[in-house]
Amino acid sequence: MSPSRTHITDVLVLGAGLAGERTAIEAAARGLEVVILSLVPPRRSHSTVAQGGLQAALGNSVMSHGDSPDIHFADTVRGADWGCDQHVVRLFVNTAPAAVRQMARWGVPWSRITAGERRLPDLSVVEEPEAGAGLINARKFGGTTKWRTCYAADGTGHALQYALDGMVLSMGITVHDRTEAIALIHDGKKCLGAVARCLRTGDFRAYLAKATVIATGGCGRLYSLSTNSVINEGTGLSLALDTGLTCLGNMEAVQFHPKTLPPTWIPVSEGGGGYLLDRNLDYFMPYYQPKNNEQPYRDVTARRMQERIRAGLGVESPHGPHLWLDVRHLGADHIERHLRSLAAFCRDFAGIDPARELIPVRPVQHYIMGGVRTNIDGAAYGLKGLFAVGEAACWDLHGFNRLGGNSLAETIVAGTVVGKKVAEFALGEALHYSSALVAEHLAAQEDRVRRLIAGNNGGENVYALKKQMGRILTEHVGIFRNGSGLKTAVAALGELHQRARRVGLVSSGRGAVPELGAALRLPGMVRLALCIACGALARTESRGSHFREDHPNRDDVNWLCRTLAYWPPGAEMPELKYEPVQITELNPGKRATPA
Amino acid sequence: MEKPEVLGRNPKVNLYLEAAGMVSGLLLVAFLWVHAFLVATVIPGAATFDGMARFLEKYYLSYAGIGLGLLIGLVHVAGVARRIPASYREQRAVWRVAGRMRHTDTYIWAFQVVTGLVILVAAAIHIWVVLADWPLQAAKSALRVQTDYLAFYLILLLVAEYHAAAGIYRQLVKWARFRRRSLAFAVGTATAFILSVNLAALWALFHLGAVR
Amino acid sequence: MGRRLTFDIFRYHPFAAGTEPRTQTFHLRETPGMNIYAALTRIREEQDPSLMFDFVCRMALCGSCGMVINGRPRLACKTFTSHLPDRITLFPLPVFQLVGDLSVDTGEWFRHVSLKTGAWLHTSRAFESGVPEERMDNETALKIYEAERCIECGCCIAACAKVHIQRTFIGAAGINRLARFMLDPRDERSQAQYFEVLGSGDGIFGCMGLMGCEDNCPKDLPLQLQLAYVRRKMAAAGFGPRGNRRQ
């Protein structure tokens, strides 16, 4: 089998997105040796596609005057439908402004306030006073009381990622890109690092570290339709789940982006200035109009849209039914200047001129609020020395619905907070491992590969199974869920889980052949899908993005709690446990959209 | 980290070479334009041309001009030589990239090298011929144009003007604050003008009755 | 029914022993809205699962999918088959290290250039939390952003004949990246320091103004103007008094 090499370091970070790099910088700044692994070069991480911006209560612009961490706190908790951890939310909102300013110091060209008249995306005009000129600007996002979304033109995630990666370079932090972590190394109590596969050569390596951080991002590509980057397959979550010791929190909490462009499902956000129309060109969301200055939560818009589609009022197309987004009234000039990326996406990916034509849109999977369950320090439950951060984690800032802009903010805030804790842990820790244990973990993975190449397992096609999994999730574990659909999904996914272990390769499987990578990932992905489906089936209430048609109301008496999914070794189904949700400041109440 | 590519020890050598290539090129363009107007004095008639020639001669302007021109030409060839892909393999690489992408500006540069080499040979012949039959005189010039040299001059003219136009355009592309489209337009207009002056002069020389 | 498309695809796995570079032909029925991403994914899933290529964002934002499509460097996710003839040839970007088939190591190349040129914000000032941010003119921010938009896809590098002659030349993307810091008032480097990394033949004076970069940049970066800006600055720094003043 391929030669194995061992790398030893203080801190091992799995993932070079915003969360991973921010964590790495914080640990390296305390003198620790850090190694980052990533599927792709850091600057290609999914984080670079986030265009909208991030939430931090700076309160600079005229539309954000009076904003404060307290208001940000209330918006976040309400948006989460009280499903979040309020300790974490408090820490987050208090830290976010400094995190944003720190990024300015590292070079992010935040868009700034210009004194004088300012034209808003919905064509209204406000006057920015001189006092704010040159400070970091903010724009409007759905579900926020004040304008709080800081942005760098139309490339916030990109600008953040390049600034952080510049710091990573300047600090001499080691990055091994095209390297995929495929299993954690642990001794039952403590995490010791990870086994990784080189995506250039197919070779295995062992990475040993005092602290290991999972920052592998989301798992949107479990679904057949998703806005996520194609590498977002949730492998980091599988690593944690497969130890049998740590758990995933709230996996049923999946967010759907209301307005995405077929057939590539790129989100097209128009800043609240557009109208949604059905096949008869009726405005079907009377309150979803620019003039009343109100944007509902994403989950609400997505449900209204899906209702229309299910009522047969969608427009038929080769890519399934869709609705229309109308921004024509904003005018070509305004669209070119203020909705530049929307215009570019429409032109480049759908051949549409949004100033003159309607834009086809439809809701698809967008974000997972769930992830590796951690405490407020980012430490994973169940294994010492294992941390998680960013979209891969269930730090539980987002509860059952993430506010737009809170996830980018989470990456840099949690990166700072957790990075410090990781460093503290690693500084007080010595690395003890037995080489037999490492060899055993390596051998287990090499054995999987050997069996796959030899065709010992069976003849199932990995891509066919993956497609089937995606379709099951989209159909039955989507925007609307109900008991019978979820039961069907659980049964079908259970069967897929069996078949996923009988995959046979079509290709030789040698070297870095992509099919082998897919085959190695698939069983873990199906287990994640099962965690989502089982969690959704068990949760007989509706909360945030999790909407049960057969239980349409929130049930605080029975379900003000967090789902924890474990996968005991050899099990066929996840084991679900629950823990209470921390309410410290804001008691559950009505979840009206802030005006 | 690799050491940056430098010629010699002075880290500014690349800047100096760049400047030499540009300044000499632009001076040669100026020379060519002045040259065009001087030859164009034949349009009103042979007398004007001969008067001009005598005037230049009297103040040694022709010798100064020729000497200076040759010097600048030398600097130019030396300055741009580093740009001419040294080996055959490199030259091929450029043509391959230009060809595969069918990319205009890359072709323009490739032609710049070719036209430069043509000029080197043709201008040398031209200057040799003119100097061998010194002093300047409209009648002698007309004789040359009417007997053997018309085609030669037409080719030299087109090649030199192309080279000069492309040279100015490329310099502007490298240094100016304006987009290429407007640069190309400005250079094209100027070239069309200077070309017509040159052609008119050639026409006048060809039809100069006195010698026929 | 859609057209029958023919794909001639470069195949070679340098890390697998005993393989030779070759071109392999695949056929595919065109579907509505098909781009090269969709086509390649289908070929991998239905015809040859050993085919290597790189996509991440599939929305022209991550820079992973640069490849040579019918002779020109393009982002494959942004290239739709409806704009192409029936026969489509796909080659990996030249210049960069080949990983396999259509996949090349642009990431390593850019990382190397960034390290060589110090492509990050140089500041000696420590961050103080709790203090309002320093002000910046929005126009300056937008100017920086205009250069910052580069996604390091490598199309401009592959399209530059000079890089093919001189592999140490940092190319338009490398120069543009430095321009971004020259424009940034927060960066404390002097013009003389910039001259050290940009004034050589690997930097701005290696650029011959061929413009293959600008004409092939999928993000439409204003590379001509950006390169001219750096050239002027560096000429001023090179010829100017031996000062270490900024601007």
Ligand SMILES: Cc1cc2nc3c(=O)[nH]c(=O)nc-3n(C[C@H](O)[C@H](O)[C@H](O)COP(=O)(O)OP(=O)(O)OC[C@H]3O[C@@H](n4cnc5c(N)ncnc54)[C@H](O)[C@@H]3O)c2cc1C
């Ligand atoms: C289209 C779109 C637009 C968005 N816009 C916004 C927005 O405007 N505002 C906002 O707040 N949020 C937005 N989001 C959400 C936000 O982008 C993400 O939540 C956030 O970027 C996640 O960052 P991350 O660092 O956790 O993970 P990622 O950026 O996804 O990084 C994951 C990293 O892990 C690596 N990795 C993965 N698996 C492995 C493995 N097994 N081994 C080694 N490495 C691995 C990857 O290579 C990558 O480097 C958007 C999301 C989408 C899909």
Ligand code: HEM
């Ligand atoms: C250096 C000294 C030069 C002198 C003294 C000189 C002189 C002349 C004279 C006298 C003529 C008229 C025709 C003739 O008499 O044959 C002429 C024509 C011409 N010369 Fe030159 N020349 C010089 C350099 C050049 C150079 C360097 C070029 C081009 C690169 C050039 C290009 C031409 C052309 C194209 C014509 C044709 C007439 C025209 O188009 O105006 N000459 N030159």
Ligand code: HEM
């Ligand atoms: C009348 C004579 C000439 C004129 C007016 C002229 C003008 C110019 C100008 C303005 C440039 C642009 C400078 C630059 O891009 O750096 C240029 C470039 C060039 N010239 Fe000339 N030139 C002349 C003769 C020659 C000769 C004799 C050669 C012979 C080798 C030559 C070779 C080149 C080359 C190779 C370049 C390209 C340099 C580059 O683009 O980097 N030129 N010329």
Ligand code: SF4
């Ligand atoms: S400048 Fe353009 S072509 Fe070059 S790497 Fe950047 S985005 Fe790609």
Ligand code: F3S
């Ligand atoms: S193509 Fe190359 S030579 Fe300069 S103008 Fe662009 S970098």
Ligand code: FES
């Ligand atoms: S896949 Fe990201 S740019 Fe094409």
